[in-house]
Amino acid sequence: MRQVIIALDFPTLDKTLQFLSQFEQKLFVKIGMELYLQNGPEIIQRVKALGHQIFLDLKLHDIPNTVYGACKGLAQFKVDLLTVHAAGGEKMLAAAKQGMLDGGSPETKIIAITQLTSTSQEQMQEEQGITGTLEQSVERYALLAKNAQLDGVVCSVHEAQRIHQLCGEDFLTVTPGIRREGDQTGDQQRVATPSLAKALGSNYIVVGRPISQSENPEQAYQDFVKNFN
């Protein structure tokens, strides 16, 4: 299964609706911190009502009991994907899953963030004090997520193949940091093209600025779809 997810990194509901109005088809969209924290849960309902699939990217990271409660509450929105940070540990990851189940949304897939695509190996070693390679750290986090019965991970395209080998083909890889040749990378460190994402077995690519900042977002979106599918 392969799908392009568009990151709705906008500050307001108005800007979001204006952006979405340029598309005729139903999309898979990501509501992240910028949009959710300024507009609250209503934003989920408004975007969902338009028929789009929702990836709620809140990157939860707290003690297991708190994450359990958050996920139990978020279950009411029946989103398709939700993120939590693998760095919270296996107990926290399992608590997230349990919260979602107890809240009544077994269909919501919980995905663990491994190493952000804006992190380089050098930065990881120096700032997080993690020795070993970036790939090893991502693999370790993926195994934690797998052991906690989560549905997959967020990683860069460069780690997707290895994660499927380790955790199985059904274990989802959601990969941001996607750029076409010539696109600006911005703050992303571990980038890849949509064609490489396809070749390395990524399940979902997450694309923000190359679509949202484009003069013709619909055409840019089609470009990503064509090269990934």
Ligand SMILES: O=C(O)c1cc(=O)[nH]c(=O)n1[C@@H]1O[C@H](COP(=O)(O)O)[C@@H](O)[C@H]1O
């Ligand atoms: O969880 C995410 O979606 C995420 C994880 C990660 O490691 N890297 C990453 O870029 N993202 C998100 O993916 C999107 C990428 O946006 P662009 O860099 O504009 O394409 C942003 O909304 C990020 O929040």
